[in-house]
Amino acid sequence: MKNTFPLLFLATALFSCSGETENQEALETEADVTETTTAPTLTKAWETDTVMTTAESTLYDEDADIIYVSNIEGDHSTKDGKGFISRMRPDGSVAQLRWVSGLNAPKGMAMLNDKLYVTDIDELVEINIADSTIAKRYPVQGATFLNDAATDGEKIYFTDSSKGTVHVLDNGKVTTVAEGMEGINGLAFNEAGEMFVLDGKGLRKYNMQDKTATPVNETVTGGDGLVIIDDSTYIASRWQGEIYLIRNGKEHLLLDTKGEESNTADIDYIEEEKLVLVPTFLKNRVVAYKLDY
Numbered sequence: 001m002k003n004t005f006p007l008l009f010l011a012t013a014l015f016s017c018s019g020e021t022e023n024q025e026a027l028e029t030e031a032d033v034t035e036t037t038t039a040p041t042l043t044k045a046w047e048t049d050t051v052m053t054t055a056e057s058t059l060y061d062e063d064a065d066i067i068y069v070s071n072i073e074g075d076h077s078t079k080d081g082k083g084f085i086s087r088m089r090p091d092g093s094v095a096q097l098r099w100v101s102g103l104n105a106p107k108g109m110a111m112l113n114d115k116l117y118v119t120d121i122d123e124l125v126e127i128n129i130a131d132s133t134i135a136k137r138y139p140v141q142g143a144t145f146l147n148d149a150a151t152d153g154e155k156i157y158f159t160d161s162s163k164g165t166v167h168v169l170d171n172g173k174v175t176t177v178a179e180g181m182e183g184i185n186g187l188a189f190n191e192a193g194e195m196f197v198l199d200g201k202g203l204r205k206y207n208m209q210d211k212t213a214t215p216v217n218e219t220v221t222g223g224d225g226l227v228i229i230d231d232s233t234y235i236a237s238r239w240q241g242e243i244y245l246i247r248n249g250k251e252h253l254l255l256d257t258k259g260e261e262s263n264t265a266d267i268d269y270i271e272e273e274k275l276v277l278v279p280t281f282l283k284n285r286v287v288a289y290k291l292d293y
Helices: 004-037
Strands: 041-047 055-061 066-071 083-088 094-103 106-112 115-120 123-128 133-139 146-151 156-160 165-170 173-178 187-189 195-199 202-207 212-217 226-230 233-238 242-247 250-256 268-270 275-279 286-292
Touching: 041 250, 055 268, 055 275, 066 094, 066 106, 066 275, 083 106, 083 115, 094 133, 106 156, 115 146, 115 156, 123 146, 146 187, 156 187, 187 226, 195 226, 212 233, 226 268, 250 286
Parallel strands: 055 106, 106 146
Antiparallel strands: 041 286, 055 066, 066 083, 083 094, 106 115, 115 123, 123 133, 146 156, 156 165, 165 173, 187 195, 195 202, 202 212, 226 233, 233 242, 242 250, 268 275, 275 286
16 A cells, blocks of 8 residues: 555656647647648738839849839730830839839849840840949840849849740850749849749749759749749739739739739749839839738
8 A cells, every 4th residue: 555645646647747748749739720821911011103114023222222113015926115124112102213223124134243134125234333324235136035033142134934944144145044943033142153944834843954944833934933932932923913922822812903904923022021022114213012921
């Protein structure tokens, strides 16, 4: 009889510890489920007046704290000299509406070595950021719809939606690095220098060495703007009026403005403020949305 109490006490203590452990695991599991099932959202932060005429692309310059906006102001494939580049502040105010003029149908943009590069129908235009002058134009033979642009930190890459190709500007020479990408538009590089594209097959990672593409998401096809947040998280837009967050290969619809006939063209992102910058094309505005994910 003298051993009964210790045995009972031990059993009670073990049961209590086991119960506490199970409860803690249940709480942690519940928290994990809540975290992974919380839907990402976009909330409008600001919008410009209708002064961004046929706004096609946005690009944030972190060093200068300035947003560049390409404005077609006319037909997207006509050489009419109406196109221009604007400069905006991250609060939505316009710094210079017609910072650079004399373009035709400017679309995608990328920055490298104090230069701004802009696709313009059949040529890549190089602009000196310091004095807003056009330094050089690089014609692309056979091109009719040059679109998005991006950099890996060393070279400028840009897409041709009409030909399904990706070109590169390297040491003043334009060559083709990828072909056979029907409907290609959006282009971006991660910190490791890997290239990601949006085309008719969805979001894909492209290996320029062996010319192969690995699917990341096959639902968001025909995408326009592409932003890489980290190795598993991307933001992709469709021109008609949709923006998606793609996380671990799964897409989440963030915004749908098709009913308002408000386009979502070549987007960009201000990481520090979690702002998605949306050029609305035919609505002639730039709209910024706060991302919560």
